Amino acid sequence: MLTTRSLLVAAAAADVIHVDATYKLNWQGYPVLIAGVTDAASQFFPCIFAVMTSEKEGDYTSLLRVMKDEVEKATQQTFAPRVVMGDCAEAVTRAAEAVFPDAARRVCWFHVKKAIDGRLRGEDKEWRGMVLGDLEKVQLSATPEQFDHSFDLMCERWLSSSWPSACDFVTYIRTQYRTKNSGWFEGFDLRSPSTNNAIESFNGQIKARHTIRERAPVGRFLRTALDMVSEWAAEHGERRVFQSDPPVHLSVQTAAWQWITKGQRCFTSGARTYVPAGDRESVSRDEALHYDEVMSGSTPVTFGELMQVRFSTWLMEDRGGEGTERSIRDLTCTCPPYLKKSMCKHVVAAAITAGWIMVSERAKDVPLGQKRKRGRPALARPALLH
Structure with missing residues (x-):
């Protein structure tokens, strides 16, 4: 197992x-x-690089115990993470329970969807599309109670078909x-990602940048691993900074400002x-009451x-x-952008209206009804442009 003190200190903040x-x-x-x-901001920061002889419960337990x-x-403080994310492997679940018994075990939605899609291979195309579409809707459940209710109704629909x-x-x-x-829906934990894509992408970078997609012998592999861990430690704090609050990107500010300008009427209780x-x-008062009754399960x-x-x-x-x-962290929303990224135009608009944050002037320069283009906005405009 390889790590550095700076990587360990960085991990303690998460x-x-x-x-x-x-x-x-x-x-x-x-x-x-x-x-x-x-x-x-869903940025991944590596902590420990380990070579094991297998991928069993004991290997994951050793990895997490050494990390803890x-x-x-390194920090002289108790390390008790709130969530442990991984695929659906039972070895990861048991290891997390042994080392971090109070942490919630979240499973990657991408792996769940991939496994279910494989299970449906050979089924009729229409039924396969219906099942995957229903699962994607249930995955956007904002609370555990909502997930249980929608999951039961989804199964009843399939059985009656x-x-x-x-x-x-x-x-x-x-x-x-x-x-x-059961930890694959968004509302399982609103402050953590629902997929393991961050570390999966990081694994791809290892093969593309360091090993050049070649299997290295022992000596060269050890030198590559040492250089790689040293590079991770050097990058932290320089090019990549740990963020404790979700970022409010310019595109979200633009969408929030346009939503405020549009003037949709909400109902507050x-x-x-x-x-x-x-x-x-x-949204009227009756529609809000109907929403609560349906989502709570009191109305069949x-x-x-x-x-x-x-x-x-x-x-x-x-x-x-x-x-x-x-x-702004005090506000939550059930819309898909918030569930996926912990930030949406509704939350930002409410924070702007309450005076908690200031909207950037650049967020207002997009005509109403148009979306901001991808990429950094131009620093200078052409001369004589009205």
Whole structure:
């Protein structure tokens, strides 16, 4: 196992751990296990690079235990992450329970979707598309209660259809992704990514930049690993800075400013604000009450009716306490952009209206109804341009 003091100190500032294994780096075919953390901007920061003889529970337990002990030794503080992210491997789950018993075990949505898609191979194309589409809607559940309710209605829909394999598939998905691995929906934890893409992309960079996609012998592999870990330590704090708050990008500011200018009418009740989705102009009090009844399960509905209500109104909540310093982090929203990136135009617009943040002048230079183009905006405009 290889690490540096600066990598360990950087890991102590995070509360979301990512674990993954990669192959095809050495002649012996041994797996390389990597553990690291992500910040509020979903940037991945590696912590430990380890070569193991296998990818079993004991290997992951050793990796996480060494990470915990060395971080605490370097910082003289208790290291207790909130979330451990990985694929659906039972070895990762047991290792996380042994080393971090209080941490929530989150599983990667991409791996779940890939496994289910493989299970559906050979099925009718229409049924396959319906199942994957329903799962993507359920994955956007904003709370555990909403996930349980929508998951049950989804299974009832499949069982009542004419799909011949519905019974076996429902038994499979309930066992694998409801009982064993249920942490694949967005609302499982709103402050952590729902996929392991950050570390997966990092593994690809190792093969592309360092090993040049070749299996190295022992001597050269060790030198490459030492250089690689030293480079990670040098990059931290210089080119890559750990962010404790989700960034408010210029494109989100532009969308928020245009949303304020458009003037859609919301309904507010206490700390809850009901926001019209899509092209809807307003949300009435009766629509807000109907939304609460349907989403809480007090009104019997079908899966299609539940999804229609779910994606017609977004619920924004203010979770800040009385007398505390207010921040944009106190606001949450049930729209897909917020669930995916912990930031959306509705939250930013509410923060701008409350005076918590100031909107940039560059965010206002895009005509109403147009989206900001990708990339950095031009620093200088052509002369004599009105």
